Amino acid sequence: MSYGLLKGKRGIIFGALDENSIAWKTAERVHEEGGSFVLTNAPIAMRMGTINQLAEKTGATVIPADATSIEDLEKLVSESVAVLGGKIDFVLHSIGMSVNVRKGRSYTDQKYDWTAKGWDVSAGSFHKVMQVLYKQDAMNEWGSIVALSYMAAQRVFPDYNDMADNKAFLESIARSFGYFFGRDKNVRVNTISQSPTPTTAGKGVKGFDGFISYAEKMSPLGNASALDCANYTVSLFSDLTQKVTLQNLFHDGGFSNMGVSDAVMQAFEDQQNA
Numbered sequence: 001m002s003y004g005l006l007k008g009k010r011g012i013i014f015g016a017l018d019e020n021s022i023a024w025k026t027a028e029r030v031h032e033e034g035g036s037f038v039l040t041n042a043p044i045a046m047r048m049g050t051i052n053q054l055a056e057k058t059g060a061t062v063i064p065a066d067a068t069s070i071e072d073l074e075k076l077v078s079e080s081v082a083v084l085g086g087k088i089d090f091v092l093h094s095i096g097m098s099v100n101v102r103k104g105r106s107y108t109d110q111k112y113d114w115t116a117k118g119w120d121v122s123a124g125s126f127h128k129v130m131q132v133l134y135k136q137d138a139m140n141e142w143g144s145i146v147a148l149s150y151m152a153a154q155r156v157f158p159d160y161n162d163m164a165d166n167k168a169f170l171e172s173i174a175r176s177f178g179y180f181f182g183r184d185k186n187v188r189v190n191t192i193s194q195s196p197t198p199t200t201a202g203k204g205v206k207g208f209d210g211f212i213s214y215a216e217k218m219s220p221l222g223n224a225s226a227l228d229c230a231n232y233t234v235s236l237f238s239d240l241t242q243k244v245t246l247q248n249l250f251h252d253g254g255f256s257n258m259g260v261s262d263a264v265m266q267a268f269e270d271q272q273n274a
């Protein structure tokens, strides 16, 4: 289904690694809605991933950038404006990584240089992206910037480890920078707090299978998929949401407001009666 919601709009999409990536699905949906964009990812991820297939399919240009490098980001933003033929209307920051999670270090036994790397990649990079866009005055008025978060920013999910702190930092950056972007350039900045989703980053979290089944049982609408997230992001890039800013928007089938569901209760009752 296509509504032409992004016809004539230009953007930058970070973080499409493979076809499971939330950014991948978003790129496909943005393309269907008429938007044009540059795809970007860390140079190392490009070697591993299949981003060129996505670029071919969506008519996008690929420009590598490490999102923690100001130099790379400056080049990315100025080249994107040149390639797309004008200022930017939408940006998706779909980037996350914790070295402690990757290497199996628990929250109570972090290696702090890994912790610092994780927050730079997962949260600091969002500030850097916005600062470069802001300084280059590269965003069009009524443009929209979105980053992806997770509810561990507000509630305890032990195996999410230091990514919980990174997401809290990310959401705070969205509010703080969103103020200046709104005041000075009429640009909105939001985070989407997405359901657990089976992607490379998602499946890297210990106990992911249990976690995603639990969330599915708890949520009255079930988990939101990567495609659902892409659709929601399209709505936030469109002109239909121009006054939504500084928000952390839960996109999780209702999970975030649940206490317990019949399905979860039933699972415990079955266990007790077994």
Ligand SMILES: NC(=O)c1ccc[n+]([C@@H]2O[C@H](COP(=O)([O-])OP(=O)(O)OC[C@H]3O[C@@H](n4cnc5c(N)ncnc54)[C@H](O)[C@@H]3O)[C@@H](O)[C@H]2O)c1
Binding pocket: 014, 015, 016, 017, 018, 020, 021, 022, 023, 041, 042, 045, 065, 066, 067, 068, 093, 094, 095, 096, 097, 121, 148, 149, 150, 193, 194, 195, 196, 197, 198, 199, 200, 201, 202, 203
């Ligand atoms: N999968 C989930 O369960 C889930 C739930 C909520 C939020 N999120 C968030 O969604 C976003 C996208 O993740 P995903 O689930 O699609 O997984 P993914 O692994 O497909 O995407 C993560 C991306 O981050 C990129 N990246 C890592 N370091 C980078 C760097 N230095 N510079 C530029 N890019 C870099 C990776 O190359 C990859 O493309 C992340 O912010 C993640 O935390 C995921």
